[in-house]
Amino acid sequence: MAPTTRSQLSSARWLRSWWYHATFYAQTWRASVVASILFPFMFLASLGVGVGHLVGAHTGLVEGQTYLHFIAPSLLATTTMQLGESESLWPVLASVKWIRTYHAAAATPLEPEDILVGKLAWLATRAFFTAIAYTLIIACFGAIQSWWCLTLPFIGTLITVAFSAPLVAYASAAESDASFATLYRFAFVPMFLFSATFYPVSAYPGALRPVVQLFPLYHGVALVRAAAYGTGSLGPQLAHIAVLVAMAASGVLWGRRTLRRRLTD
Amino acid sequence: MTAERVVEARHLVKRFGSFEAVKGIDVAIDRGESFGFLGPNGAGKTSTMRMMSAVSQPTEGTITIFGLDPRTDGPDIRRRLGVVAQEDSLELELSVRLNLEMFGRYFDLPRRVVRERVDELLDFAQLTERADDKVDNLSGGMKRRLTIARGLINQPEILILDEPTTGLDPQARHLLWDRLYRLKREGVTLIITTHYMDEAEQLCDRLVVMDRGTIVAEGAPRTLIERYSTREVVELRFSTDDHEEFHSRLSPFAERVEVLPDRVLLYVNEGDETLMEIHAAGITPSSALVRRSSLEDVFLHLTGRTLTD
Ligand SMILES: Nc1ncnc2c1ncn2[C@@H]1O[C@H](COP(=O)(O)OP(=O)(O)OP(=O)(O)O)[C@@H](O)[C@H]1O
Ligand SMILES: [Mg+2]
Numbered sequence: 096m097a098p099t100t101r102s103q104l105s106s107a108r109w110l111r112s113w114w115y116h117a118t119f120y121a122q123t124w125r126a127s128v129v130a131s132i133l134f135p136f137m138f139l140a141s142l143g144v145g146v147g148h149l150v151g152a153h154t155g156l157v158e159g160q161t162y163l164h165f166i167a168p169s170l171l172a173t174t175t176m177q178l179g180e181s182e183s184l185w186p187v188l189a190s191v192k193w194i195r196t197y198h199a200a201a202a203t204p205l206e207p208e209d210i211l212v213g214k215l216a217w218l219a220t221r222a223f224f225t226a227i228a229y230t231l232i233i234a235c236f237g238a239i240q241s242w243w244c245l246t247l248p249f250i251g252t253l254i255t256v257a258f259s260a261p262l263v264a265y266a267s268a269a270e271s272d273a274s275f276a277t278l279y280r281f282a283f284v285p286m287f288l289f290s291a292t293f294y295p296v297s298a299y300p301g302a303l304r305p306v307v308q309l310f311p312l313y314h315g316v317a318l319v320r321a322a323a324y325g326t327g328s329l330g331p332q333l334a335h336i337a338v339l340v341a342m343a344a345s346g347v348l349w350g351r352r353t354l355r356r357r358l359t360d
Numbered sequence: 361m362t363a364e365r366v367v368e369a370r371h372l373v374k375r376f377g378s379f380e381a382v383k384g385i386d387v388a389i390d391r392g393e394s395f396g397f398l399g400p401n402g403a404g405k406t407s408t409m410r411m412m413s414a415v416s417q418p419t420e421g422t423i424t425i426f427g428l429d430p431r432t433d434g435p436d437i438r439r440r441l442g443v444v445a446q447e448d449s450l451e452l453e454l455s456v457r458l459n460l461e462m463f464g465r466y467f468d469l470p471r472r473v474v475r476e477r478v479d480e481l482l483d484f485a486q487l488t489e490r491a492d493d494k495v496d497n498l499s500g501g502m503k504r505r506l507t508i509a510r511g512l513i514n515q516p517e518i519l520i521l522d523e524p525t526t527g528l529d530p531q532a533r534h535l536l537w538d539r540l541y542r543l544k545r546e547g548v549t550l551i552i553t554t555h556y557m558d559e560a561e562q563l564c565d566r567l568v569v570m571d572r573g574t575i576v577a578e579g580a581p582r583t584l585i586e587r588y589s590t591r592e593v594v595e596l597r598f599s600t601d602d603h604e605e606f607h608s609r610l611s612p613f614a615e616r617v618e619v620l621p622d623r624v625l626l627y628v629n630e631g632d633e634t635l636m637e638i639h640a641a642g643i644t645p646s647s648a649l650v651r652r653s654s655l656e657d658v659f660l661h662l663t664g665r666t667l668t669d
Contacts (some may be wrong), residue, residue, distance in 0.1 A: 108435065111466050118462055127615055195449035199510075201415050202443040203466035204435035359417050360376070 099271060108205050112213020113220070115200070118321045120221070135170055135232050142293070143236065158295050160238075160324070167238035169292045171229040172315040175222050175251040179258030180216055180283055184275045187266035191357050198358060207355040210261065215347070218259050219252045226251025233323060240326020250322055254315040256337040261344025268353040286312045300315040363390035366426055366518055366549050367412055373420035374407045381407040383573035384421065391517075394540070396560045396567030398655075400663050403570040405553040406446050409522050412551060413443045423596035425518070438625060442516030446523050446553075448507045452496040456487050459495055460510055467514040477513055484539060486508040486532075500527050508536065518549040525559060537562060557656040572662045581655050583634075588661055589653040590615050593629035596645040597623045607644075613637055620665075627653070 112174075147162030157165040190197040200210050226248040234238055290312035296304055307313050314335035321327030374382040382404040389395045397405045410416035411423055414430035414437040425437045446594060452460050458540040460481055464474035482488045485505040490498060495506065504527050511519060519540075525533045540563060544550060554560050560567055561581045569577040569584075577584055594614070598606060601620050611617045613634050614626035628634045631650030638645070 106468055111468060114465055116464055118458070118465075119451065119454065122458065195447060195453060196451055198415075198445065199449035199463070200466060202413055202438060202441070202445065203463070203514075204468075205466060206435060291558045294493075359415060 108209040109212040109216065112200065112210050113216045114206060114213075116217035117220070118213060120217075128211055135174070135229060138170060139163065139167055139232075139236050156271075158297075162318055164237060164238040164240075165295075165320075166293055167233045167236050168319045169316045171226055171233060171247060171251055172254055172290075172312060172319045173287055173292060174205055175226060175254040176258050176283075176287075176312055176315060178222055178225060179218065179255040180262060180279075182221075183259040183262035184266045185272060186279070187214075187263050188269050188272055188275075191267055191354070192270075197354075199360040207358045208351055210358070211347070211350050211354050214263060216254055219256050222252040222255035223248050225255075238258030239323055241323065243322045243325045246322050247319065250315070250318050253336070253339050253343070254312075254319075256309060257315070257342040257346070260343045260350060264346050264353050267350060267357050286310045290316050311338065311342055312320070364393070365389070365424075366391045367423070367551070369412070369418075369421065369423040370417050371421035372408070372411060372423060374404070374411060374416070375419040381573055382411075385568075385570070385573075385575050387412075387568065387575075389549060389551065391549055392547050393565050394544055394545070394552065395564055396555070396564035397551070397553040397570060398555075398560055398567055398659060399553075399570035402572075404573040405412075405570055406522055408570070409520055409551065409553060410445075410611040413441060413520050414438050414442075439514065440517045442511040442514060442519040444508050444519070444521045444524050446526075448503050450495045450503060450506060450510075452494070454495060455489040455492050456495055456498070456506055457482065459506060460513060463510050464513045469514065474513070477515075481512060484512075486535070501529055501532055504528055505532060505536075516548065518551065519543060520551045522553050523555065524552065525554065525556065533559070557654060557659060561655045569659060569662050576662050577658070584658050585653050585655060588658040590627040591629045591653060593651055593653055593657060594626040594628055594631045594634055595623050595649040595651070596626065597647045599646045609643060610638070613641075617637040627657075 125168060143163035143166055147166075150157065150162040187197075197210055201207060205213075229251070230239065230244055230247045234244070266275075289307060290310045291307060292312070296307055296313070299307060316340075317327075318335045321332055365388055367387065369385065369387040371386065372382055373380065373384050383406075385408065387395075387408075397408060399405050407416070411418050411430075412425065414425055414434045417431065426440060426485045428437050430437055451462070454462070457478060458593070460478045461474055464477065479488075482491050485502075485508065487498075487502060487506060487509070489646075490502065495503060498506065504524070508521070508524055511521070525536060528536065537559070540550060549564070552560075552563060554563075564581060566578070566580055567584070568575045577588060579587065596606075596610075600606075603624050606624050607617055607619050610624060610626060614628045616627040618625040618627070626634060633650055635650060
């Protein structure tokens, strides 16, 4: 029974797709690395220190934190969200339509599900290390105040997957990238600005607060703050986690259908 | 000993929405055969090849590959297939060598094995000198050669090639033919589509002609020529603006007469004899050529000279 032995020994198929993405990244990461290290420092220096100076003079503390310490953790949430967004639209449409590398992969032992899971697992890996780096950067600015910060890499990973899974699913079914810019303009940018990222949700009139809570990023930001400060009670945190897990799970289920249809039709 | 069936398709149908691209074809291919699909653009060749690659699922009908069902054993089938799709699908930002190595990983081949095969395949594709170049910088034909090389990384038992030589220069084409003969001698089954009739005649033991989703003829190239054409063709040119006027005058001399804008084709068994008869009848063409019938004659006869869509 040589074939059986062989398939038992062979590595899981989705792992081969993960490996492919990892190898690709190892070849191409250098182009973006300087920008991605400089960005958080510039961001926190200008907004956190600069605007924070004004806020401090005006209103004092924000939810018990200096303004710098208030916005620093949200940077981890927005960055991991943006990782999920930027890697899941154009790169996926290119792989299924323009350069067709997913079609090439579908002609190997890999199934569409393996391609999907490998892609998401790779993004999760990147998110994990990105979140570690951002935790350290946030710590440099003094905003880490609890051992709960050890959960930040996992929260960052969850945020990335929660965004990338449905977007990969969407891009797998897309015929063109026409809608992608619209998504950025009318969904991602507003979400980035209005998810209680730069000021607390209490700054909104009462009627608007439930609306803000519809933004997935709001839940990511809330989780990240709670972990950085060690504040917040368990119930709401579990609810935030549930929202993000539900997004990730439904994205995977949707993506299984769209990617399979795209590659096997 | 009877040959082993490696591909068996029954009443294979592929629909895209309401459009039927493949309309219930039957195909059986034995191990070691080289089997061709000919047909005009849009005939359904690629749709068929994708089903035989255990990638695309038939809308109706059944297909088995190595006796296995692609719906349940897709990965096990594809592990033993090499696929060269009609469109290249290379990683443009990466080097030639890495494209091959990374593809080898999809088959879970040990690193050492991949490295050995990559060197071999680079040599085969004559890309050794370009191994470290970005694929984006290669010419179209070089990319095609790389795609073909990539399809061989897992030493497949069946190699499926969808228009492999489109865009290749004559040297590269002949090199590929040599390599395909060698693979065939080693027992590899070849499934090929091509628009080059000489290639089909050279490479294929057996072929089918598809037209609008159905198979209109099947057989060995020589058999098809005997069945659908005559042994020889006489090509006559006259100094006239309208060759049509010769149609009726020439039809007594041939099994079939075909009038083209610039010449008249007579399908006959003995070309030289026919030519003498024509001269004896006082018909004087400005030029005359006798040649053997080719697969191209069969193809044009079966699928028509005009574009169908
Ligand atoms: N994904 C698809 N969606 C809709 N229609 C399709 C799809 N793929 C192929 N078709 C249609 O099916 C028909 C057969 O296409 P196919 O690619 O199989 O032809 P072909 O014989 O390979 O042609 P060519 O020689 O041009 O490569 C065409 O009319 C094509 O437009
Ligand atoms: Mg085709």
